[in-house]
Amino acid sequence: MHGLSNRIKWRDGFECPKCRHTKFCNGHKKHVRQCNRCNYLVSPTSGTLFHKVKFPLLKAFYIVYYISTNSKGISSTELSRKLGLRQKTCWLFKRKVMEAMKSSGNHKIEGNAEVDETVVGGQEEGVVGRKNERKKIVVFAVERKGKGISRLYGKVIPNSSAKELGAFMKSAIAPEAPIKTDEWTGYGPLKKEFSKLKQIPSGKKGANFPDLHRAIMGFKGWLRGIHHHAEHLQAYIDEYTYRFNRNFMKEKIFENLMKRMVEAPPCPYKTFNS
């Protein structure tokens, strides 16, 4: 199974992480490569999100497969049942996969963009006590194409100020793109950076932004249907938008996510125990 990680990791040839030498011989362990110059041993999972996974790598690949190919993703409980691993183990590894689903920021919206903020959480079913009150503001941007939406991005923001909205928009939208927002004052100052930004009334229940609001409802509906943790909201947005934006390349999505897992730097579990 290390062979697959191996093929992806070294598809452009070997390079020693220590001394950048490109010649290697095979180490005494299967799939481990040894640098010809400094004798450094490199495992195919080192420097990837598969680093130090304590269960069979094949099962880890299956987790990536299920998350990328199920249109709604898969819960850690279901993964646990399918793969015979502890639920907590599945959740922690799934959280790493979600990390690899983060937007690269390389494909900014260039067409007709629409931006709006919404409140997520507050009345999550099955969550009792104070957690119930945790509301978060999320700003979403979509690209409209033809009759639908070709791209969706979202970010949890601490408040709806021009500074926060602007930072998100710069990461998601090209400066020359035509943008529509509602009349919220936070968008006003952003016309300096986005010259084609137009503010129009939102209309009754967002009637002037039907596609954007349908996309936001879609996300909220999905989130309600899974057992989620409010403190990981950004990761859920990343997971949802990753699949949403790759709806057109379904056959390649597993390969794409595997590549991201291999290229992403290792991410110790303690990062998520916030």
Ligand SMILES: [Zn+2]
């Ligand atoms: Zn070396």
